[in-house]
Amino acid sequence: MNELFLWRRGIRRPRIAASFEPEAKLPQRLVIPLEPADSTYGHALRVEAGEEILRHRLIGLGLGLAPSLHSPAAGTVESVEEKLLRPDGTFTRGIAIDVSGDRALEPKAVPLAETLPAQQILERIGDAGVALRGPRAISLRAAIEASRHPQGFLGATGGSVSRSLSHIVVRLADVDPSLASVSAAASLAEKKPDDLMLGLRLLTRATGASRITLVLHKGQKLPNVEGLAEELELGLLRVSAHRYPELAGPLVAAKASGIEPPVGIGPLYTSGVLVTDVDTVLEVVEAVRDGLPSVRPFVTISTSMEKTVRRVAIGTPLRAVIGAGARAEARKIALGGLMAGIAAPDFDQPVVKETDGVCVLPGKDVLCSQNLPCMGCGACARACPMRLVPSLLSRAAEFDQLDTARSLDIFHCIDCGVCGFVCPAGRSMVQLITAAKTALVPRGRV
């Protein structure tokens, strides 16, 4: 009886059309951020300052859930202690690489990749650093292995519901319609459906999943992909093109499998469904068959002057990604889409594996939150895809009523930003809710 009053949750957002340029030019200098060496999520340094390295050399070994990092270019390691400002205001260290030359490490290609046993596939995926994109990049290998071992993961809410993966959902469109990275990868898959088929086969073998569903939006025309889905008897799901966040992980998993996965207890892949994008599937093929590491995510560059998708090398600073004209008029840069992206604090921010978009907003498009008190109009409650009441949550957060926030199921919030979008009082909904979540976690009151 949860949809007793049937109305469309989420909001309408126009989907952008972007051109696809396969490779972006490498900048003179790359700075790749490294997490401190930590067994749950961190990197172990594998290079030294002054070392000459080849393209695709391992520079940071991923520990725990972190994906391994490789150099996208040949050159010299200038420093391993470069101080980098993160978008959240904290500092981390990064590896600075002076780019020179073009020699690459010999990749260990495997022509008959589909004959590899599951363990070897997983190893090659892990060695290449293929990651699931999200607020933090999660190593695909670690995610698959975590889904088998309940003690391998401890969620924000302290518990873990762990089921082994039985269903793989592959999105061929972006969650945020202001990006086109996944659509661009889908057009690549359309040109090479055999690669997509190989990727799906490798993932199925690595996870042991028995079902695959491909998700497209209603405006997408991908005849080869659809033909492949028919031939292999895969599920094919079509969602609305202009609705956000129709393609968000839990929502699309629910539509594909017919069951709502538990939210707020652990990550989605521990509930039996792996939701990933087609660009990750193509990276799996590059990793397992071609032995190439994952160093060039698909990034949508959206400015007032261009809307392009490029495969940008990790470590590329934003100033090299955004054209000079767009840089001059930039007032805000959202890393990610306009809805759930993080604002970049400066132009030196590097592209990382999590980056799926760089949206440059000129002054006139940057809005000031008025942050008036909540009117109780209910627009947010009608729009929230998780069926929460953001109005009450934001009020509880504003007045430090953390117990109320917890009882209102605050950890089910997926930070989609729809509530903030519709609020007539101009409240910073996501900020308030995130502040409450952050306050609740360390106290153990989850």
Place this chain on the structure above:
Amino acid sequence: MRDPEIVVSMGPHAHSGRTVPRFMATRTLSLLPAAGFGVYQFGVGAALTLGAAVLGALVTEGALDVVSKRRPQALDGHAALQGLLLGMMLSPVAPWWVALIGGVAAVLIGKAPFGPLGGAPLSPAIVGLLVLAISFPQDLRQYAAPRTADPAWHAQDAARPEMPADAVLLDPSDAQEISTFHAFLGDQVGAIGAISPLLLLLGFWLMLWLRAGTWQGPLGYFLGMGMAAHLGHLLWPDSLPGASFHLTTGMSALCGLYLMTEPICTPVVPRGLFAFGVVAGALAVVLRASALPYAPEAWALAITMLATPLFDRIRPRPFGKVASHA
């Protein structure tokens, strides 16, 4: 070239463009057809009453802005809207100073003590109306015949100056005299803005289309009212009129379509709003059968609004919530 200064804030980095002034302006706009019809039917006096109520509310809000040095709120449209709603619920021959006092009371008692927009537990328009109903009951209960009324109505009104609702409750056989269809169109005697359910409905659709209101509340209200009225008529057919009467009075339409969709004092979640509407509608029918001197529907809404936090507890099960997990 020096880098430009960039802004860092949390998402979302786009907004729908909805603002409070736009919200209030849409609601005010949707009231204008019915208000205009009221002025047409009852003449300049009605316009004066409406204007006085709006003025009273606006001036009080403005004065409070200045005196308390807070962020100016007079221009966000809420005070003016409440003044207009109040004026529309008053009798067409009520003196202008009564409307003025009502507007002042609405803001001073119904809105100001509760802080900025969003704090008031009751609709300021209702608070103003109730203050007037208690303070000046005689001034409010005088009625005039509308311009287009049947000459027979004119004759009747001279003898019975009460609202048609009261008249019918004194003698239910009168209910048959009132054609439901004509009453719906606007052939009623009542408060200034509460004579044409049709125009109120048209305005309500405009409000829905421009996303300044919800339909769940009104649906609940009319369902609750209809069921209670029907039940009452079945049990006591000689003393209570049926559902078709209750549903076509102008005050039902005004309360059910406009006061029910007030954002601040009504529940946030649609299903809670629906339940709220059912209770308010049923209570309105009950109170209409009681000896309340004026505006029983407003009293019913006021009582139900006090229970809004309770109705806020009626919420859907969140996505992915598993009952067995704490």
